[in-house]
Amino acid sequence: MSFQLICFYAFAAITVGAALAVIAVRNPVHAALCLVLTFFSTACTWLLADAEFLAIMLVLVYVGAVMVLFLFVVMMLNLDLDPLREGFVRALPVGLAVAVVMLVEMLALIGVRTLQVAPPADPAVTAHLSNVRWLATALFSNYMLPFEVAALILTVAIVAAIPLVLRRRSDVRLQDPARQVRVQARDRLRIVKMAAVKAAAKPESTTP
Amino acid sequence: MNWIIDAYHWCATNFPTLTMAISLLLFPLLPVIIAVAMYVWWERKIIGWMHVRMGPNKVGPFGLAQTFADVFKLLFKEIVYPTSANKKLFLLAPLWALVPSLAAWAVIPIGPHQAWSDANAGLLFLLAMTSMGVYGIILAGWASNSRYAMLGAMRSAAQVVSYEIAMGFSLVGVLVLAGSLNLSEIVNAQAGRFGLFSWFWLPLLPMFVIYFVSGVAETNRSPFDVAEGESEIVAGFHVEYAGAPFAVFFLTEYANMILISFLAPILFLGGWLSPFPASWGILGAPGWWWLIAKAFFFATVYLWFRASFPRYRYDQIMRLGWKVFIPIALAWVFVAGCLKYAGLAGADV
Incomplete structure (x- = not known):
């Protein structure tokens, strides 16, 4: 071994x-x-x-x-x-059916592989390419269309998922970073020019 | 001393595979752990100088042994388990954070094809390992059975997952130009006619910035350290940890920072290539010292960030990641493709 x-x-x-x-x-x-x-x-x-x-x-x-x-x-x-476990017995027949179907499928797959006289050689090795490079070449040349279709389906799924959870609330106070950045000092702060005034001499502390 | 060497020879002759495996494991780990200790000292020193303080200066020459003293103090402390914490996961969490961050070092090359694993999919391996680290934080937060820890874990998980996307996209730019996922090949692809200006930082300048800032966010460091924001949630996910498990979290954080500091030069600044023309003799020769010097620079920038910037507000962190970095990175993937197609940048320029 x-x-x-x-x-x-x-x-x-x-x-x-x-x-x-x-x-x-x-x-x-x-x-x-x-x-x-x-x-x-x-x-x-x-x-x-x-x-x-x-x-x-x-x-x-x-x-x-x-x-x-x-x-x-x-x-x-x-x-x-x-x-969640309480429905175990009720769901058991469905679960068993799914399990049996999956088992048959797997056995069929293994059967097909063993029926082949010799398993096909690793295409990446025969092409003298690294695994990643071979996969990329195959995906983006021979299987371009299926790949794009899969990408499109996933994008549609994402777009569909967002409206499902998107809820607009009117009672939240949001900040607009662009407006915060645009703020100038003079919008917030007014500098007043005043003539210097000499303070009158304070009387020596008479109050406690 | 001799008996250690004799014992090693005995092991190597009798159990060659096992000895090989153990030394393969030990060799990358010991330098990383020593580097972490030195890095912590350097952080305290440099932040001290920035604050016009001395920094650690009592233990050993220049305070160099300070970190080791701290580590031993932590190791001898009691491990406190919070009431009704999940004890198994409480102890598993720091390990789950540490192991991926050390495993990632396996593919870091210090010279052409000089890595423990010169894997073809090295870059992907790195991404996979760094994405595993977040489990440690989440588990620590949950297993501690503490509200502060849970809040820290929530913040950290959202932040790490968000910034991983931006980081991933900035790496896509690198691999479009390099045409390889192997880290050595990526560095070799940067060795062009224009020396310093053939490196990927120039054609991928926005991605370079995005990569490093995302790296800081990924490691939960200041100014992105809301996961442990002391002023709000005490210490975040590791608030309940003491002693050795806390030391493990500490080690993980600094090992991850050093990892990001090594990756930034490897991916964008020509790794071990020299910034000077080859005719300059020893200064122009490529070598591991260049990689170390560049990594040291980025590691220091980390500390500089910490001393300079106030902490980001949480919603601003999310906005920066999702609304600024990801769109810019996506657009620049397209630009990188065009540059490569036009022959203006990439492996043969």
């Missing part, structure tokens, strides 16, 4: 264990952290498969950004999971 294979089994075991913990632990914050661990060890298995770009992107986007916000929401809401 090579060192890479040992690493793969270790990371895969951590992935599976962490994924199970996500749905098993009672504390929602712990569950979110287990999800982070799942993502991270998945990224490690991808690294072992020479997919360094995808692996680092998984960490950067999902661990570094999405899960931070997710964890944050979980912390702020202070979720109580027990009421």
Whole structure:
């Protein structure tokens, strides 16, 4: 067994264990952290498969950004999971059905891969390019249209999400930084020229 | 002394992989930790001078051992757990902040392809690691079970996530011009005909500014240190920490500052390249000392910021990140693309 294979089994075991913990632990914050661990060890298995770009992107986007916000929401809401667990039995058949479909799909995928006489060689290696460069070339030349369509869909999703949460409040006092910057000293402060006046000599303290 | 070397040889002959792994881990870490100690001393000294004070001057020559004295003081202090804090996460938080900030050093080159990991996706790795650090802060805030800590964590998370976008875009400009994600290749791409003026700071001047200011915001340093704003929330996310865990947070913050100070020259100021023409002999030769000198400059600028600027108001921080930096960086990605296409800047100019 090579060192890479040992690493793969270790990371895969951590992935599976962490994924199970996500749905098993009672504390929602712990569950979110287990999800982070799942993502991270998945990224490690991808690294072992020479997919360094995808692996680092998984960490950067999902661990570094999405899960931070997710964890944050979980912390702020202070979720109580027990009421959520009450529907467990009722939702079980649906969950099982989805799980079976996913299992069949995965098995089909593995079956197709094993039916191929030899797995296709890593295209990045055959082209003598780094993983990132090969992926970029493929994405921005052969798959330009699908890439642009995906970008457009995501933009539409962002634009759609903003009006959903946008609410205009009329009772808040907002500052306009441009106006603040434009303010001149003479708008705020009036300097009055006065002739110097000699103060009258004070009488020696007569009052206490 | 000899028995240490003998023990090392014994380990190296019997467990070569393990020894290799441990020394690979230790070698980048020890210099970083020593550098952090020196940096803290330098900060206190330089801010002292700016305030017309002496700074630390009692422990050791010029007060150099002051930081070590402080570290040992912290290590021997009791770790106080707040009431009903989540103890496991309370202890995990500082480690979760520290480990990514040290792991990021793996890809920092000090010479052409002289890095612990000369990874092709080095820049992405750096971004991924620095984006992991925010977990430490959020977890510290939540696990402390303190309102001040939670407020500090909230501020910090929003700030770090926002400025990461601006920072990411400014790095896009660099990699458009360099045509590579490998940090050594990025520096090599800056070695052009015009010496100092071929470096990326000139074609990417707005991005250079955005990068460094975002870097200051990412490390939660003054003037962006609302995450620990003493006047409002005492010390922010680490208000409940004492002793060794606090020392770990301290170490993380300064290691991150040094990391940003190293990255700014690598990405924009030609890394180990010399600012002088090659005909100037030793002054014109590239070398690690140039990188260290440039990094030292940025590290000092950090301290200068701290002594000079008042703290930003929170809504102004958000406005600066989202409404100023991100649009400028987005526009400059386009400009960088045009410059590269026209052959005015980039790897072969």
